[in-house]
Amino acid sequence: ELKVEQNPLFLSMQEGKNYTIYCNYSTTSDRLYWYRQDPGKSLESLFVLLSNGAVKQEGRLMASLDTKARLSTLHITAAVHDLSATYFCAVGIGFYGGSQGNLIFGKGTKLSVKP
Amino acid sequence: SAVISQKPSRDICQRGTSLTIQCQVDSQVTMMFWYRQQPGQSLTLIATANQGSEATYESGFVIDKFPISRPNLTFSTLTVSNMSPEDSSIYLCSVERVAETQYFGPGTRLLVL
Numbered sequence: 674e675l676k677v678e679q680n681p682l683f684l685s686m687q688e689g690k691n692y693t694i695y696c697n698y699s700t701t702s703d704r705l706y707w708y709r710q711d712p713g714k715s716l717e718s719l720f721v722l723l724s725n726g727a728v729k730q731e732g733r734l735m736a737s738l739d740t741k742a743r744l745s746t747l748h749i750t751a752a753v754h755d756l757s758a759t760y761f762c763a764v765g766i767g768f769y770g771g772s773q774g775n776l777i778f779g780k781g782t783k784l785s786v787k788p
Numbered sequence: 789s790a791v792i793s794q795k796p797s798r799d800i801c802q803r804g805t806s807l808t809i810q811c812q813v814d815s816q817v818t819m820m821f822w823y824r825q826q827p828g829q830s831l832t833l834i835a836t837a838n839q840g841s842e843a844t845y846e847s848g849f850v851i852d853k854f855p856i857s858r859p860n861l862t863f864s865t866l867t868v869s870n871m872s873p874e875d876s877s878i879y880l881c882s883v884e885r886v887a888e889t890q891y892f893g894p895g896t897r898l899l900v901l
Binding site (some may be wrong): 706708714715716718721741747775776777778779780781 | 820829830831832833836846855880882888889890891893894895
């Protein structure tokens, strides 16, 4: 059974600080997704990582993927209050017929950035 | 990207009744997915809906409880049948864009009393 583990599950940060969220998964996959969810809202796609060593950056967020270690990280640089949300990683499985297949989600990291 | 709408956005239902949730996409897609997010939890895939074939259900989900229709390439429905309070969740549909990502609809917030 595929497991996707995120840590930490809760993260309270001060503005201006840096931190990293980790996402470990238990089976082979070369597709790793990061999503953001604000309270009462749906999921917003942040990054899709499709190969070993992939690194993507958007603003204060940077995501990387190490498929050999089965590890992805989401690094937050100089956090601001607007980044407060729950962040999910998800692993893609079951690639067939050109489809990306299903996503298996981690439990999410609830991030709170305090002034 | 993909623009996805869901109806209803929320509902309060009595136990034993059924609710059908609609998902509409702004362009044709091959695969549509239905997820459930229980309160304070992560997302769990219910089933995959491919146009022209029966939906594929994940372990723990059965067609009698969650029948799905996929009549065309832009539309799908999920029915939550014979509801109980344990069915109170957010139900989300998603679609994929090959070489892009999976996009999620706004969700349907269901409360079963």
